[in-house]
Each structure stands twice: as structure tokens, then as C-alpha cells.
Amino acid sequence: MTGSIRSTGSRLMTPIVKKYFLKLPHVSDEDNTPGLERVLDGLRREGIDVEAVPVSVIRKISSAFKENKFDITAVVRMAGRRELLDVEPGERLDNFGIAVDLGTTNIVCGIVDLNSGKSVGELSGTNPQTAVGEDILARIHHCLKLSEAGQPAGLDELRIAAVDAINVLAERLARDAGINANEISCACISGNTTMAHLFLGLDPYNICRAPYVPAANRFGSFGAKELGLNINPEAPVVVLPNVGSYVGGDVLAGILASGMAGRDGISILVDVGTNAEIIVGNRDWLVACAGAAGPALEGGVVSSGMRAAPGAIDRITIDESHEPSFSVIGNIAPAGICGSALIDLLSGLFRTGLIDGRGKFIPGRTERVVNTGSGPAYRVTGDIFFTEKDIENLIRTKAAMYTALTVIISEIGITFDDIESFFVAGTFGEYIAADKAVSIGMLPDIPLSKFKLLGNSSLAGASLALLDRHAVERIEKIASTITYKELNASAEFMSLYRAAMFLPHTDASLFPSAYKF
């Protein structure tokens, strides 16, 4: 997840919070420096000039000073204003931060060792805001809800739901790492524009109304206690910035994690979550577009679909006798199918001749295809079926994705051959199989070596922002080079979309490799 950082080693890492063990001289007639100044002098000798100390920390120092105990670990904020965030008795150099991918559907938290740069644990859960509605519009609408006393109540309800869910995950991650949650020294939240607004308690009203403007694009960072996060109360919590209503911090995190904004060659980054975002560009320019493409891949639209969690089938192959073999996350009994396996499945059914180019079952090929209440379906195992309706939804998704890719590169004036790297990110399955995605016509037919699988790039970017104190600055710079393109409005889009509603495509010449897989 944080591979590029791991390799730089601790000497080159610049986490946003650092710890210093200070063995300070005791108070004596010869050295009557006050307690606070004693700590600040000690840090100055390490080259650290602290600009601010919260009163809670001065209080802790005054207690240590009373006891004349000056073997302490100072926790210092290194990004932005230098601040003494905490003092701990003795040597406590363990230093952890929490990276949060705050998705519309799922919340994924990672705990990052800020000394080694390694992720030491990861947990996810459903975003509890889904209780008021699956999509962003429903959430924004919920913010208009009033309390019985006629006061605005919906926004705070959603804010607290997200904060509580993160607290639960952070608490479990801390426990697994052998620390208390209040020892977590920093956090970074990566979410789309609406999720960031709801997390901060900002009214999202204008995000979904013309001219589609968020309340804020750059949030900065806040103290954990201000936001209700139960980690170190003074811990800086960075909320990644947006570019606008449609390009959120999660996308910027992905761009950061891919490194595409630092390259000369042109890259594409596709992030498929509840929404599909596409970024094309290099170090000089970036074009972004987004559309509702993902629900089918996150388990929301497909009958046996589920998110990539224990019990989800995440990989399937179908052999020549039409029998499936699959792997299940957590090696337990299968409960459903997650996005990466849905693509495998569609690819397998098509390749082995169980469905035609329109996604319809060809009768009489195998007894695994049965008639269910909702039409013909392929039985994967037990009562897990993949119906014709599911196939239709998945084809819609893949068609929307391919069309968006086609339109955006054509608008830019390049072709798929100009692409040097094609990054595939998403929370819908740990890793999508690029060859299968090409075989169904979802991703373009370019050399497979150009595909780079990023996994959860929103989480990876959030981790990077914890490990590199200049990352947010870089993200803000990246944000200023991004142009947003509106896609779905054009008539051309609809015509291309219809052509892409075929497996792999009505124009088979676009997918010369499709039949090799």
C-alpha cells in the first residue's frame, strides 16, 4: 500500500508528526530553567523550534516538572506550524498514524507506523451513513432534516455517524498494534467532496446544485478533539482537499499514490468506487472526469454482489466444462461476489460460450444455468447466482467506463497508444484482473504490462500524506493543474455508449486481444 515509501527508509521519511526522546538535566541551583523552556531548549538542540504548545501539554510538563522527571518523549507536529502535541514519560518512540479512506459505501482505515513507513493493520466497515441512503444525493438531502425543535439536525447526524465509525476502527487498529487509541499521533482523511464535507460538518447543499460548488476546497488540518476523533486530542487531522464538487480528495490521493503527476509520459488513472473517476495527464496537465459507474462493482446492483470483505468471492475462473473454481476472502464459506470476481465471471461466461455478445444466456450449454424467479442465471455455488439482469447491469457499468475513457482521450486529442501507464484503483475488489477487464471491453486493449494495479489508492494516498509532510502541499499543487470535463451531457457519449453495450464491443477491431484470454 505504501510501497514507494517503504523503500525510502526512515532516514528519508518526513512524517507529519515526529517523536523525540529527551534526557533533560534536572532542576538544580545551577540550572533553574523553567519546565516548559527546559523541554523547548531540548528540542532546539535537536534542531526543532516549536512555535506553539497547547495548554494541555504545558499542564503535563508542569506535572513532570513538579516531580523533576525529565526523561520524556516529545511529540512534535512537523507539518505547517511546529507544535508540541504531547509529552510522554520515558522513551516512547513508537509512532502511529491513521489513514482513512472515507468512501460513500465503505470506510477503510489503516494504521501506519510512522517510523518504518509500513502499514501495520487495516480494517474496513460499511459507512453507517448508508442507513439514510446509498448515494450522495440522498445524504445531501438528509442534511435538510430538522430536529423536533425545528433545528438543523441531519448534517450533524451524518457527521457523527462517520466520526463514530472511524473511532471504532481506529480503536480496534490501535489495540491490535498494542497501543491505546490516544497514542495515535495524526490522521489523514481521504474522501470525495461530499464525504469530506459531511465528516467536517460542512453544509453540502451547493455540491449538488448548479453551479455545483462545495463550501470549501481546501480544509487544512484540525485538532482531533475539535473533530471528535478519539485519538491524541491534539493530533493533527489532515483532510485532503477537493478540486470541486466532482473531484475529491480521494481522487487526489490516488493521483499522489500513482505518482502520475510527477511523470513526463501520459498516464490514465481509473478509480472505480461508488463512482468511477478517470484522470488522464502528466506532470504538466491533468484532466478529470467522473460518472456514476461503480455500484454494480461494489455489490449494490448485482443480486449476489457484495463488497470486498470476508466471505466475498474475489476471483473466479470458469473452465471449458463450464464449472467454476473460485477463491474467497478470509477462506470462509462464500457469501457473495465482489467486483473483481464479477468481471472474471462475465469474462468467463463469455469466453466459454455461455452468453452471447449481448449478454444473453445461450440455452442448453450447461445445467448450471437455471431459471430463477428473475430469469435465467448461472449458479456459482449454493444459492449464489449470477443472473441475466446482473449481466445487463455489469455491461452497463463496463460500457459507461469504456465510453468515458474513449471520450476523454478523444477530447484531449490522444489515443490509447499514447498511454504510458494505466493505473487501476478501486475499493470494489482488492485487485481487478486487467486481462479479464479488457476481455469484456471495460478497459482498452493495450499491452497488459502497462496496467498497474493500485488497490485502494485513496487509502494509499492518505498514508503518504502522513509519511511525507510536503505531500499536502504537492496535492494542492496537483489540484491546481486539474481541469474537470463534463462527459455525460454529449450526444456523442450516448452513441458511443450504445456501441459499447456489446461484449467486448460492436467494433471488435478495438479489442484484437479479447479472444486470447
Place this chain on the structure above:
Amino acid sequence: MTGSIRSTGSRLMTPIVKKYFLKLPHVSDEDNTPGLERVLDGLRREGIDVEAVPVSVIRKISSAFKENKFDITAVVRMAGRRELLDVEPGERLDNFGIAVDLGTTNIVCGIVDLNSGKSVGELSGTNPQTAVGEDILARIHHCLKLSEAGQPAGLDELRIAAVDAINVLAERLARDAGINANEISCACISGNTTMAHLFLGLDPYNICRAPYVPAANRFGSFGAKELGLNINPEAPVVVLPNVGSYVGGDVLAGILASGMAGRDGISILVDVGTNAEIIVGNRDWLVACAGAAGPALEGGVVSSGMRAAPGAIDRITIDESHEPSFSVIGNIAPAGICGSALIDLLSGLFRTGLIDGRGKFIPGRTERVVNTGSGPAYRVTGDIFFTEKDIENLIRTKAAMYTALTVIISEIGITFDDIESFFVAGTFGEYIAADKAVSIGMLPDIPLSKFKLLGNSSLAGASLALLDRHAVERIEKIASTITYKELNASAEFMSLYRAAMFLPHTDASLFPSAYKF
């Protein structure tokens, strides 16, 4: 109180918080800047680059943004890091700060109009910490108190007592000024080292134990909500720094208010509160000393004494027929005598021959001198008496003051003739009469024109720190030029003290003017 600032006019004032009325363009298809950035851009056009915005303020902006309401007043912190402290709907340029003289015995709060530089109200009350003990040592001792559960409890008790008392005064001052307390945009606390520690909740343990070192000398500033002050929650609260255990922020405030640290000529500043502090010096050097001298003047030791509050006799003259005439603060029935009038009284009794040089009543001079249960006493009015015991206490106080002055200037190697200005400050009476103080041998016999009465210089300095964003920096610079001298330890001190226990002095040649008053 803030005379020197008043005259500079608002163009030259640099308050630590300023307000800007912004008439910002509404959201439209042509201008889709987000709400927060819209406000920050508006401030940038005024030359203000904001570095931080608390989440509470971004929330307020997001609500205004939802309604597309952009005629707002921005409240900006101008000292240290530029921070957007608040936004208020419409034009609200009224801007007030609270200056606090946090004394061991009394708390005095002033509300300052940050646009005009004028004090628009002042209120005082007893420091509720006096309930656990009159003096600093008792307070420090109280901090060792544990709760029933065995947890430290005393410090927080004292902290909350002071904070609550300030909140009550601030709330009343705000109401009188026609605003809500949460519209007060900043505060400055000036107190001695122990008072500053207790206000911030810092353990004062080492202040009274060798080598007498505070937990901190420089505190910086904090958000009001962190400290429990019920003003604007994000308001910066400056706590003036100490030089050490014996020279606190109140003394530094006095030095600032006097302007002595900016002059070439040598000045003396005497601040008599519960403790008496003496500062001698100029722009290049400053020497400080302190001693317990004040209680008699603050109403704590004299039988009919009281602090300078409504009902206190603050000025008395005694005519040749030994009859008193006096003025009472608030023009109400007299309830006691405050410090300035005690000095008048001692001077008058001595000048009209009612007492001798040792402070003993000479019998048979007037029927106003009666025998009370505690010995002979002069009846001022009603049941307000000035007893021989009171006189003895007052003589101790004046002797300690004069001795300290003599010792400090002799240690520096100057004489009283080298003094260009003699500043007299103190909360024990609005203004001490310098001629009367000289006549009893409390202050040295120098030309009366050299005496400058500052009143409550701790409060005046705190007000200046609100009105001048560079004041705290100047105070810190001043602090670094101060040398503290320990006085009471020397045998010479005791011998000089005994000589000063006479009215005006055993060496009458030191007070050639004494009999002219």
C-alpha cells in the same frame, strides 16, 4: 488607563484582533469560487493572508454559503499566526477585548473598545481563591489537595474559581457594553507568576521551593474555549509571561504601561498590591525586587481596611481641629478605608500632632481618639476606626517599602537624585497621594513632579497588549533585560528597616520636605 494609546488614534492602533466587513459577490455560473475561498479571497484583497481557519468557522461559512449570504464581517487574529476567528452576518465592526488584572486578592476586568482604544467599562471582585487562603503560599499548598478518589483536585479547583470569576465579570461588562460575551474577540491576563499558573492549571509546586522556578515563563496564547473562558470560543487569550517566580506578568505589564523600558533616563516603578514590587532601570537594564509589603494597603491587615471598591474611603484630610473630611468611592455610605486613604490618615494624624514618630497616640488631644477593645483608635466616622495596631502595621509596610527602595538603589550604585521618573502603581487605591506617602517616609523625598501615578498598571499593560499586537514581543524583550535581586536576606536590610520604622524616618535629613505637607 490606556492614555498613550488613545492619542495615537485608530489609524496607528494594531489590535491583536481586527474585524473586516466584506461585501462578497454571490455564487453564480461566472463565479463558482467555494464559500471558504470566497471569504479568504475577500480578506486577501484587504491585504490579509489567513493561515488557519478553525472547523467551527468553516461550518459557519458553509451555512452562509448555503443561503448565498455574503455580506459578512470577518474576525481575524492579527498577532502571531493569522487566523479567521469568526464570521458574523452583516456589518458588525464593534470589536471588544477583555483585559484582566488577575491579582492574588482582587480581580479587575476592563472591557476595551479595540477600534477607539478606549476602556469602556471596568469591574472588580474578590479573587475567590482567597477562600482557601489569603496568600500565595496557601494557594500553592492547596494544590496538593486530593479528591476523595485520591486524584489531584486542588489545582483544578483554584483554576476553575479564577476562570469562573473572570467569566462573571466579563459577562457583566459585555452586557453593560450592549454585546454578548461571546462577541468579545480577545483577552489578556496579567497576573503574578502563581496567579498565571493557577489560571492555566499549571502546577505551581516549584514556585515556592528552592531554586524557585516556575513551570513556565512564556505561555503564549490559547483559544478561549481551551481555557474555559466564556467569550468567543476561538478568541486568543494572551497570558503575559513571567521573568521567574518573583517577577510576574503583572510587573511586566506595569513596565510596559509606564514606558520606562523605552527611556534613556532611570525610572523607578513601585507596584504595591498584595506584594510590593520595585523595578529600577531604563532601556538598557532593569533590576527588580519584591517583598511582602502590601496586605496592610489592600485592606487585609488594617481593622477597617478594605479594597478600593464602592463604599471605600479613598481620600482623607484631617484639619487643625483634628476633624476628618473624606471622599467615598461611589458616593455612598462609607464601609471602610482603602490604601490611599490609609496613607492620608497616617500622614494627617502625624502632621496634626495626634501621634508621635513611633506611631503612638499622644493622649488628650481630641475626643476622636477613643479606647476600643484593641487599644486607642481614631474614629473616622460611625464605627470606622484607625487603631494604634493599624498604625503599627502601616508603619511596617511603609518601612519595608522605603528600605527596599534604599537597598535596591544603593546596590545598583545610584541615589534617589538620579531618578528621572518615579511611577507609583497599585490596586490598593485608585491613586495614592505622593506627597502624603513622602510625608510618612514611605516614598523618598524627591521633587513631587517626578512622581507619576499609574493606577492599576497591571490592567493598563494588559489593555495595551490587546491594542498593540507587538506588545507581547516587547514584553518578552523587556523580560530578557531584567535582573532579579533578592533583598530580604541581608543583615543591612534589617538595620535599615528598623531605622525606617519611625515617622518619617530616624534620619530626618532624608525627608527635608516631610514637614511642609
